[in-house]
Amino acid sequence: MSQRRSRRRSFQWVAVQGLVLFGCMTAAVWAQADRQSPSVSDAPTSSSDTSGRDTSGSDTSDTDEAEGVAERIDPSDAPSASNPDLPDKLVIATRDVPPFAMRDEGGAWQGISIDLARVVAAELQAESGRELPLEFRDLALGEMLDAVERGEVDMAAAALTMNYEREKRMDFSHPIHQAGLAIAVGTEQRKPGWTGVIQAVFSPAFLRIVATLGAMMLLSAIAIYVFERKQSDGDFKGGWTRGIASGLWWAAVTLTTVGYGDKVPRTTAGRLMGAVWMFLGLFIVASFTAAVTSALTVTQLRSRISGPADLARVRVATVTNSTSADYLRSRHIGHQTFADVGQALQHLKDGKCDAVVYDDAILRYEVFQHQSGDAYVLPITFAEQNYAFALPEASPLRERVNQVLLREISSPEWEAVLAGYLGESLP
Incomplete structure (x- = not known):
C-alpha cells in the first residue's frame, strides 16, 4: 500500500515538472516571436497599446523626418568610389x-x-x-x-x-607603358668590316706610333750617311738628299731583317752602326707590333658595344635622378650624369663618352628627332620597367x-x- 502511494507521488512530481518545463518553453517561443515581428508602434497606421495610449504619433514624425532628409540630399553629392571628391582644378x-x-x-x-x-x-x-x-x-x-x-x-x-x-x-x-633601358652609341659602330679597321689605322694613336718609327729610321739614315759619305766606292755617296735616301732604304731593310745586301756600310764606324741598328731593330719591331695591336684592340673594343655587359669598360653618360642612373650605380658602373638626355647625347657626339644609357622610348625618339646622323640606338633593351x-x-x-x-x-x-x-x- 505504501509502495503504491509512493509510486503515485512520483508520477505526480514528474507531471508537475513536465508542466513547468512546457510553460517555460512556451514563454520562450512567444518572446522570440515578439522580437522577430514588427511591433505595433512601428506600423504606419495608428493603434493603441494596452493602456489605451496612442503610439502612432512619434513613429509618423520619424518617418516624415527621414523623408525630409532624403529629399535634401542629392545622390550625386554622396561620396562613392566612382565619384571621388574632386578639386576645383x-x-x-x-x-x-x-x-x-x-x-x-x-x-x-x-x-x-x-x-x-x-x-x-x-x-x-x-x-x-x-x-x-x-x-x-x-x-x-x-x-x-x-x-x-x-x-x-x-x-x-x-x-x-x-x-x-x-x-x-x-x-x-x-x-x-612598358619598356626598358637602351644604349645609344656613336654611328661609327655601324661601320662594319674594313671600314672600321681603316678608321682605326688612321686614328691619332696609330699615327703617333708611325711617326715615332719614321723619326728613328731618319736618325739612323743620317748617321749611316755621315759615317759612309766619304767612301768613293761606297753605297751612300752623293749629296745629302741622295745619301740620306739611300740611308733610309738601308735602315728599312735592316730593321725588317730583310737585308737585300744592295747597300752595305764599308767603314768600321758604319758597320758598328749597322750592328747596333740590327739589334735595336728587334726591340723596335716588337714594340711597334705591340703598340699597333693595342691601338687596334682598344679602338675595336670601344666601337663594339653590344650590350649592358660592355658598359663597365667604356665611358657612360645618363640623366640625373633617373632609373638608368640607379641601374648603373647598383652595378658599380662609372658614369656621368646630365640634366636631360639631349645633353648626354651631345656629350656622345663630341666624343667625350662612348655610350648613353636611358629609357628606351625616350632615347629612340630623341635620337630619331635630333641625333640621327650622330648616334645609333642598339636594338636591345634590358632592365624592363613600367611607366x-x-x-x-x-x-x-x-x-x-x-x-x-x-x-x-x-x-x-x-x-x-x-x-x-x-x-x-x-x-
Missing part, C-alpha cells in the same frame, strides 16, 4: 620629356602621358557634372617627385617609372584613374595614338 606636374610630355608650336602640352591625363580629366568632369580645368606645372624630375609627395599637385604625368624607392614616397597608377602616373599617398583619384587607364590603353584608338608618337622611333 586638376593640377598636373610634368616636364619636357618627349614623347611622353612636350610642348607643341603653340606652347600647349602634348604627348603620351599628357593625352592620357586629358582623357582622365574628361572622365572625371563627365561624372561630376561640372567643369574641371587642368593646370600643368613644368618641374624638374626631383621637384616633381617632391611635389607629389607633399601633395602640392594632384598627379604627375611625364616619363615616370615605377620603382621601390619612389613607391615608398607616393602612390602609382596602373602602368601606362605610370604618380599620385599622393591615399589619393581619392587613384581608383578612378586606374579604371580609366585600364579601359583606354586596351582600346584600338590608343594603339593608333602610340603609333603616332613611337612608330618611327621604335626598332
Whole structure:
C-alpha cells in the first residue's frame, strides 16, 4: 500500500515538472516571436497599446523626418568610389620629356602621358557634372617627385617609372607603358668590316706610333750617311738628299731583317752602326707590333658595344635622378650624369663618352628627332620597367584613374595614338 502511494507521488512530481518545463518553453517561443515581428508602434497606421495610449504619433514624425532628409540630399553629392571628391582644378606636374610630355608650336602640352591625363580629366568632369580645368606645372624630375609627395599637385604625368624607392614616397597608377633601358652609341659602330679597321689605322694613336718609327729610321739614315759619305766606292755617296735616301732604304731593310745586301756600310764606324741598328731593330719591331695591336684592340673594343655587359669598360653618360642612373650605380658602373638626355647625347657626339644609357622610348625618339646622323640606338633593351602616373599617398583619384587607364590603353584608338608618337622611333 505504501509502495503504491509512493509510486503515485512520483508520477505526480514528474507531471508537475513536465508542466513547468512546457510553460517555460512556451514563454520562450512567444518572446522570440515578439522580437522577430514588427511591433505595433512601428506600423504606419495608428493603434493603441494596452493602456489605451496612442503610439502612432512619434513613429509618423520619424518617418516624415527621414523623408525630409532624403529629399535634401542629392545622390550625386554622396561620396562613392566612382565619384571621388574632386578639386576645383586638376593640377598636373610634368616636364619636357618627349614623347611622353612636350610642348607643341603653340606652347600647349602634348604627348603620351599628357593625352592620357586629358582623357582622365574628361572622365572625371563627365561624372561630376561640372567643369574641371587642368593646370600643368613644368618641374624638374626631383621637384616633381617632391611635389607629389607633399601633395602640392594632384598627379604627375611625364616619363615616370615605377620603382621601390619612389613607391615608398607616393602612390602609382596602373602602368601606362612598358619598356626598358637602351644604349645609344656613336654611328661609327655601324661601320662594319674594313671600314672600321681603316678608321682605326688612321686614328691619332696609330699615327703617333708611325711617326715615332719614321723619326728613328731618319736618325739612323743620317748617321749611316755621315759615317759612309766619304767612301768613293761606297753605297751612300752623293749629296745629302741622295745619301740620306739611300740611308733610309738601308735602315728599312735592316730593321725588317730583310737585308737585300744592295747597300752595305764599308767603314768600321758604319758597320758598328749597322750592328747596333740590327739589334735595336728587334726591340723596335716588337714594340711597334705591340703598340699597333693595342691601338687596334682598344679602338675595336670601344666601337663594339653590344650590350649592358660592355658598359663597365667604356665611358657612360645618363640623366640625373633617373632609373638608368640607379641601374648603373647598383652595378658599380662609372658614369656621368646630365640634366636631360639631349645633353648626354651631345656629350656622345663630341666624343667625350662612348655610350648613353636611358629609357628606351625616350632615347629612340630623341635620337630619331635630333641625333640621327650622330648616334645609333642598339636594338636591345634590358632592365624592363613600367611607366605610370604618380599620385599622393591615399589619393581619392587613384581608383578612378586606374579604371580609366585600364579601359583606354586596351582600346584600338590608343594603339593608333602610340603609333603616332613611337612608330618611327621604335626598332
